[in-house]
Amino acid sequence: MTKAIRINGDALSWEDCEPISEVPEGHVAIDIAWTAVNRADLMQRAGVYPPPPGASDILGLEASGVVSRVGKGVTDFKPGDAVCALLTGGGYASEVVVPAVQVLPVPKGYSLEQAAAIPExxxxxxxxxxxxxxxxxxxxxxxxxxxxxxxxxxxxxxxxxxxxxxxxxxxxxxxxxxxxxxxxxxxxxxxxxxxxxxxxxxxxxxxxxxxxxxxxxxxxxxxxxxxxxxxxxxxxxxxxxxxxxxxxxxxxxxxxSTLRSRTVVDKGEVMAALYQHVWPLLSARQIEPVIDRSWPIQEAEAAMAYVAENKNIGKVLLKVT
Ligand SMILES: NC(=O)c1ccc[n+]([C@@H]2O[C@H](COP(=O)([O-])OP(=O)(O)OC[C@H]3O[C@@H](n4cnc5c(N)ncnc54)[C@H](OP(=O)(O)O)[C@@H]3O)[C@@H](O)[C@H]2O)c1
Known part of the structure; x- marks a missing residue:
């Protein structure tokens, strides 16, 4: 069963939603393990930062997890691969579909938890x-x-x-x-x-x-x-x-400058540059994502309140599975 965080008035709830039926050409479906809270999620929830046209209205700009299916033409990933992804939306859910160019393998030596703190x-x-x-x-x-x-x-x-x-x-x-x-x-x-x-x-x-x-x-x-x-x-x-x-x-x-509203091609170029220039630094532990703390996705409300109060140092994560 696919689940996602839905905004019901002032409240957030973890609800059943429509599962992904088909994975389009050039896309990858990911079973999400972890996602992260970004300041943009708070603004989207407050109604001042709507998703770009065509994007999921579910919160969440990044995720890590395991590839479940790939669309036609995808050769870089296969089911079972551990990955992280830059999303235009849809991270606060149990699964997501994303253009393959916005997906990267988890850096060598990293857990899925750490990998969720990297893309955005x-x-x-x-x-x-x-x-x-x-x-x-x-x-x-x-x-x-x-x-x-x-x-x-x-x-x-x-x-x-x-x-x-x-x-x-x-x-x-x-x-x-x-x-x-x-x-x-x-x-x-x-x-x-x-x-x-x-x-x-x-x-x-x-x-x-x-x-x-x-x-x-x-x-x-x-x-x-x-x-x-x-x-x-x-x-x-x-x-x-x-x-x-x-x-x-x-x-x-x-x-x-905004990242989210850029085209898939532009985002793909940024991710390719990350893979070339930043992934080696991460794997060598010369740089590492800073993680403050995490909450289960069902407690996204508490995680977002912590960020809204400017308490976090580094990333706040949400554990999905
Ligand atoms: N354009 C883009 O593509 C893009 C992409 C990613 C992030 N961003 C932006 O970059 C910022 C950081 O993102 P994040 O998700 O990493 O945020 P975050 O972890 O939520 O941190 C935001 C921090 O901003 C500081 N702050 C809050 N209100 C402020 C104010 N009025 N004046 C000065 N500082 C204030 C606070 O730290 P202190 O109290 O320590 O100052 C707060 O902890 C956000 O504004 C986000 O929207 C933009």
Missing amino acids: VFATAWLNLYHEAQLKPGEKVLVHAAASGLGTAVIQLATALGNPVFATAGNEDKLEICKRLGASGFWNRSNGSFVEAVTQWGGVDMILDPVGGSYIAEDQKVLNVDGRLVLIGLLGGRMAEVDLGLMLVKRQRLIG
């Missing part, structure tokens, strides 16, 4: 640091919400690839973890503006900003000449003041 954050980190911002070795990065699931992946990946990281987060415990993961500059956002601290650190060449709002004007002040400001979220609001003078004179670039 490492795909987002790779896409924005090395595709959108085209970071070169030695260029410096400012990461806001650096102890988040995403932030903990970004710090490790950037550090491993030779890009020093300045981390901002909401308390000292979080900053301590950022330090252990490789960050070399720190700011506790509960102490006010980060501008002076980042300036003293020497400024940055790229900013990964999930906050927006009033952060944009401050970001601009610490962004070096030819710097790239990649906006990936609106935790601090959608309206911002931009200093066009600074933007012009310092040749700053403001880039908006």
Whole structure:
């Protein structure tokens, strides 16, 4: 029996749903073992981040599990393979169908539990640091919400690839973890503006900003000449003041970026790049997903509340089977 988390008013429930009948060409069906809570799930549940057209309306942007069936033309996977996948939706369920290009084998030496914490954050980190911002070795990065699931992946990946990281987060415990993961500059956002601290650190060449709002004007002040400001979220609001003078004179670039709404081809390219550049680092344990804690999928409500309260350091997982 296929099951999924359904949103019934304010409540979440683990309910029977329509099983997958046919696996389309180029797709893979996965029996899900683990999925993860992303900030985007909270926004989707609140009705402010609807799934893109054609995507499942079930929450969940990533999963790990075992391949149950493959569609015509799929040669990279077979039933029984342990995999993890980047999803456009549908992770809070017992099974999912996903384009094969969005699926990767579980990295060598990893459990299905650990593998569920990898796809969304490492795909987002790779896409924005090395595709959108085209970071070169030695260029410096400012990461806001650096102890988040995403932030903990970004710090490790950037550090491993030779890009020093300045981390901002909401308390000292979080900053301590950022330090252990490789960050070399720190700011506790509960102490006010980060501008002076980042300036003293020497400024940055790229900013990964999930906050927006009033952060944009401050970001601009610490962004070096030819710097790239990649906006990936609106935790601090959608309206911002931009200093066009600074933007012009310092040749700053403001880039908006979302992973979920990209085409299957684009997502496939990101996953192929992960397999080539990030999987070897994971297998060598040079980098690892940071997992805070997990709940059974039936208790998704508690897991989402924990994330909503900004308590997590790294990823929060949901155990499905
Ligand atoms: N565009 C994309 O493709 C994409 C993909 C993945 C993630 N994202 C975005 O990246 C962010 C991190 O994702 P995640 O799932 O890893 O999140 P997460 O683990 O839920 O962490 C989010 C963190 O953001 C910080 N925060 C919350 N409200 C804030 C505010 N008003 N100002 C400053 N910081 C605030 C909190 O940490 P502190 O209290 O420690 O600051 C919170 O723990 C989210 O905004 C998410 O939507 C975007």
